[in-house]
Amino acid sequence: MVGDIIDSNSAMIAQLLKQIGHNVCRKVTIADDFHLLVNEIKEMSQQADVLIINGGLGPTVDDLTAQALANAADLPIATHEKALSHLQAWGNKRNQQLTPANLKQAELPQGCDIIPNPIGSAVGFSLSLNNCQVYCTPGVPRELELMLNEQLIPELNKQNDNFLTIKRFSVFGIGESALQEFINQQIPQWPEAISLGFRAASPLIELKLTCTSKNDLPLLDILSKQLTTILQAHIIEEVQSKPRPLQQLLVELLISRKEVIATAESCTGGLIASLLTEVSGSSAAFEAGFVTYSNRMKERMVGVNHTTLEQHGAVSESVVKEMVEGAIRESGAKYAVAVSGIAGPTGGSVEKPVGTVWIAWGTASDVRTQKMLICGERKYFQNTVAYRTLDLIRRFILNDNTKPHYIKSLS
C-alpha cells in the first residue's frame, strides 16, 4: 500500500512550541514503512523529552500510528473506552453508523491517555516511553491546531519555567522583504537582546518580537512602540491570542457601529462577499453582494450607465464609482465596495494590462477610488484585490488616512 503518513503540519507545531520557549531540535519523517516508523519512535524517544507524532490516526489502512507506537512501547492494542464513546458521540451527531474502519480509531496502545478532539473523529493519545512523553495528534490541520492550542501547549507550558515574553503584530499590505528592509533602514541598530521574527499568515505577516530575559522588557516595549510608529497604516493590530483576519476585523467593526455593508464585484467574482460571510455573525453587518460579472449585469444589477461603460470601459474609475453608488442604492447599506479589473491570464491590453484594477469604496456621499496594478497569477490577483479592498474600507470607516505602501500613483 502507499503510505500517506507524511506530516505537513510541522510549521504549526514548531511555531506554537516556540511561543512557549520549546525548540524543536529535530523533526523526522519516515515514509511508507511500518518498521522504520517503529524504530524511529524508539530512537527519538531515547533522545527527546517530548515527541509529537502527527498524522496517521485516521480510519484507513494507511493509518499506522497507534500500531507503531504500541510496537515501539511493546504494548498490546486494545479498545479504549473513552475513544470509543467519543466515536459514538461523533457518529450520533452526524446520524452516521460507525463502520469497522471508523471503529479502528478506538484501537489504541493499552493504557495510553486520551487527548480530546472537539471536532474530528480521531482522538489524540499520549504515553510515556523511555522517559519521553509521546503525543499522537491528528493530521487534519484544523483538528491539530485545536488540540495544540487547547491541550498540548497549555500542558507543556505548565512544565516550562523559562522566561519568555513575546509581542506579536499583524501587518498587512507590505511584502516580507520590503518589511525587513524598511525595519533595517528605520532601526539600523536593532539590539540583539530582542529577536525579530516574521511569519507569513497570508495575507497578513505576523511580526514577532521575542524577549528571553526580564531585564530586557523595557527594551521590548521601546521597540514595539517604534515599530508601531514607523509601520503606521500597515499595523493591523497587536495580536493577542491569534491574528484576526481582515474580514473579521471589518465585520466586528461594523457590528460595533450597527452599520451594514454591500459589495459589487466584477473581477473578484464574489470573493469579497464570501470572505465577509465566512465570519460568524456577519448577517448583522453584510446585506447583499452583487456579482456583476458581465457588462450587462453591471447595468441591470447596480444601474451602471450604459454610456459610462461605453465611454470608459468596465475597468474604469467611473464604473466602480457607479457600482458603489448602485450597490448602496439597491441594498440600503451605509457602505459599499466595488472592484473591476483584469484578472487574467487573458483580457489585457496595452492601456489596461492584466493585473489592472479599479477599486472604489465609501458611502453614498463620499466614494473614494484607487487604481492598482497587481502582477501575479489569477488567484493571487483576486486575493490581493479582495484583501486590499477590505483594508481600504476598514480604514475609511476608522477615518484612518495614513497611506499604505501598496497605494502607488499609477495613472
Add this chain to the structure above:
Amino acid sequence: MVGDIIDSNSAMIAQLLKQIGHNVCRKVTIADDFHLLVNEIKEMSQQADVLIINGGLGPTVDDLTAQALANAADLPIATHEKALSHLQAWGNKRNQQLTPANLKQAELPQGCDIIPNPIGSAVGFSLSLNNCQVYCTPGVPRELELMLNEQLIPELNKQNDNFLTIKRFSVFGIGESALQEFINQQIPQWPEAISLGFRAASPLIELKLTCTSKNDLPLLDILSKQLTTILQAHIIEEVQSKPRPLQQLLVELLISRKEVIATAESCTGGLIASLLTEVSGSSAAFEAGFVTYSNRMKERMVGVNHTTLEQHGAVSESVVKEMVEGAIRESGAKYAVAVSGIAGPTGGSVEKPVGTVWIAWGTASDVRTQKMLICGERKYFQNTVAYRTLDLIRRFILNDNTKPHYIKSLS
C-alpha cells in the same frame, strides 16, 4: 532572531516523488540553528542520492539555505548572474526597485546551477555534494509546486528506470473512511500486486492504484474498471496530470456547450460564485451572482415572494426554488443554483438545526431541490454546500441521474 526555516511542503514533495517511484527514505528538519543545518546537509548528502532542501530562499535574515549549503560544500558565496537577471526581470515586471534584501537572493554558492522560478523572486539552485544531487527549492507552496512539476520531477524521472504505472481517480462526495469501507465490502479480495492509496485533496479524494510490475497491468485495468462501476456517481474523472477542481470541470462543461450559469446564494455568501470565477475563462460561462444575504434582498434581487418567505422561512424548498427561477429571470442565464441554510454557530432551531440547508439547481422549466444536514464548523459547512451544489448542477447538465452517497432523505 527566530528562524523560520521550518518546511511545511513535505507532503507535496514526497507525493510527487512517489509518483515517479522515488521513496523519501528520510526527511529531517532542523530548526533555528545555522550550524545544525550545515551539519545536517553534510550528513544527508553522504547518505542519499538526492537531497531536496525546501525553504529559506527568501530575502529576510531568516533565510539561511544558500549560506548553509555553501558552508557544507566548502564553497564561497558569489553573485549568480542568472539569478540576478531573474531578480531584475521580476522587479521590472512589478515596477519595483530591488532592495538589498531582494538582491541577497542572487547570492548563491559559487558554481551552482539555477532552477527557474516562473512566478516568484527566489530561483532554486542545485549542486552535487558527496555524489548526492542537492536541490534547493522555495518555501512558497505554489512556487515549489511549479518547480517540482516543471523541473525537478521531469529531471529525476529521466534518471529513473523503475517500472511504474499509476491510475488515479478523483472522487467526490464520500468520506475517506466510507470510501475505504465501501471498497473493502465490494472488492474484499483486493490483490496485493496493486496497491491502493488515498490522498485527500479537499474536497476531492484522489484514489490511486499503483502497479510496479508489467505482468500486473491487466489486473490494474480490471480493478480500475471495477472501481469505476462500484463508485459510479462519485468518480469525477480519471486524473491525467492533475485533478481538476469541480468548479473547473463545470466551467469547461458550460463553455463547451456555450451555456451560461448564474448563482443565488444565501448561506454560502458568494462562495459558489467566487469558486466559479477562480477559473480562467469563466466569464464565458458565468453571468451573475446574487448574494442575497437578508430576506429583504431575496425579495428585491431575485424576486422571492414575500409570502413565501413568511410562510416557509428563508431556509425552505420554496424559497430556493424561487431563487433559482429569479436568478435565471434576472440574468438570462440558462442554469442557476441557489442555496439557503443555517451555517451556524447560531441561528438554529429544533425544526431547522444548524447545518440545515436547501439546495436548488436547474433551468427555468426544471428546478430540482434537495435538503441536507451538514454538521461541522461554519467554514466546513459553507465549503461542503458550495461543492455539493457544483457537483449537483454538473451532473444535472450531464444528465447523470446516479444518486451520490451524500444525498439522503431527511424530511
